[in-house]
Amino acid sequence: MIQPPPAQIGMPLEEVETPALIIDLDAFESNLAQMAEAVAKSTAKLRPHAKTHKCPAVARRQVALGAVGVCCQKVSEAEAMVAGGIRDVLVSNQIVGRRKLARLLALAREARVAVCVDDAENVRQLAEAAAAEHLRLDVLVEIDVGANRCGVQPGKEALALARTIADRPSLRFAGLQAYQGRAQHIREWDGRRQAIDGAIAKTRDTLELLRADGLDCEIVGGAGTGTFAFEAASGVYNELQAGSYVFMDADYGRNLKRDGSANDEFRQSLFVYATVMSKPVAGRAMLDAGLKAMSVDSGFPTVADLADAKVVRASDEHAVMELGPGAANLSIGTKLKLVPGHCDPTVNMYDWYVCVRGGTVEALWPITARGVGY
């Protein structure tokens, strides 16, 4: 059973069914342009991460403004992007399992597809699967530059793994994946800068080691919305993988600029639209959007258009707001825009973006890669 979209094109925002996922098109387009401009000043290219939006309609707009392609985290995301017209996809993650590899290779017949590895046995499986399909697949070595997640150690370990790729005729060594995910949400500018300085140094050392061994890196990829300016200026990274900048969220909104002020480089363009559905006592109101309409892993959403209201609790289908004096008159039926705590896993719950400009629904974009991806 597929739910109909929560809106129709031409409808006023106030008539959109709730909960709905709203894109403020003016803010969204401003973010796309802002990033394109920032990247154009550097020697790097943009390969934005599609795990944020999971939507080819967004990816096509990024490519139109200069992005070389997109990153994906899952084969299913890559399938959705290629089906939606994207011609160059880097799966910035390890892909394990016979059927997933088969699907990845099928996709490599339709578009340029690259994948990351951090394990020699995985390289062997990729090589055999590609050889059986008479394909040559681009493979990057992921190195751990401080995120403590996936990735081999920079330096010799990375070189050894790169060599196993280069030795396989069905694979092509295509570069390094060096994303410092943990740096993205360090609040202070200087803390982010230090973390990325470390990542840059590790990546540079590894590149030199590889080069000395005759291995060139076509792609040196990394960076996120919190740190991309550092990687862009490094002269080491040549592809920037920021994703959240298109939408922003409450968590990224808490990052600070160099002078300690709030970051305003990108505008909040993504909102969960919700209705006040109960106000049983003074000072408390319930919204019809809870844990099944927004991820709270990075904190509760903030209320965008009502200063004196705060989400203090969430259950499956409710968010509980405390109302200060300025919100005391809030009435049942009022619809509010919330800024989700974390955009990516919130987007993942929805089937549609309701794209709004000037208070009117201008477009509906299906989130074709939403859900649990294989």
Added chain:
Amino acid sequence: MIQPPPAQIGMPLEEVETPALIIDLDAFESNLAQMAEAVAKSTAKLRPHAKTHKCPAVARRQVALGAVGVCCQKVSEAEAMVAGGIRDVLVSNQIVGRRKLARLLALAREARVAVCVDDAENVRQLAEAAAAEHLRLDVLVEIDVGANRCGVQPGKEALALARTIADRPSLRFAGLQAYQGRAQHIREWDGRRQAIDGAIAKTRDTLELLRADGLDCEIVGGAGTGTFAFEAASGVYNELQAGSYVFMDADYGRNLKRDGSANDEFRQSLFVYATVMSKPVAGRAMLDAGLKAMSVDSGFPTVADLADAKVVRASDEHAVMELGPGAANLSIGTKLKLVPGHCDPTVNMYDWYVCVRGGTVEALWPITARGVGY
């Protein structure tokens, strides 16, 4: 774009694509039977909450074992249940907005539908919508028995609202909704009992006040998996709305019995199935299931079939596990069963249940009400 199911019927569990949502059918059926037996000993009936499973195939099995119907939290859930053959649905929540009311009333032509209110203006809107459709809709007054969420105050406030329902020819006053959600996860038995004793007293007092005013309650509903035995024995509640008992989760697993031991009344039947996709250093491994495959609002999942592995962090598409000595030999490609922290919002992310018995996929059930419900 709809993803194909992650499994085929007859497939061994080990071949199921990950992340997948697994139902252990033996444990699931044991839970259904255990609850049916417990409720049969009381004067109450079971009206399990379908917000947990969002799946008519599960609801039909509950009804076959004696449930009078189901609860839903959203009109979209109710639509999915009626479409799947359920004939009696209580929307245990407030429904606000013209189009949602229209859909609720359309549904009331196909099945017995009831809805909750906690606001006189909402009663007026329901009454006018029902009158326009020449329907008579069952309406319950929700009272706040300690959850501090929706619901009018017990006693006089409830009576006043019930009177506004009874005064409307297009509505029928059908009873009280009196769910104490906050009591469900109090760890100690005695704490749960005290909280429900309070809810029972408030509900009883309100029932007496209503009765003195000539208003009978066909339904007195409430209770969840953590407390239903108390409501069942109360002689006050006549419908029990537990939902999570069909699956259980890590959070409910932390509730204690009267003697302080771990609760073992219901078995864990729901699992997120995940693959080890990276093990870059000794003592750490990554699973391919993160924030988009399980809700972490009630804590990280536990690893079901590996004692010495612990999920310590989750990002969009990864769970990071720390491995003790007993899990040191874990290899990339191994698939593990995780117990989600909170079953309801985890289920909500998936399109399919992969139902397994004796290590083989026996059925695939579509989760037709999954996603953001309107």
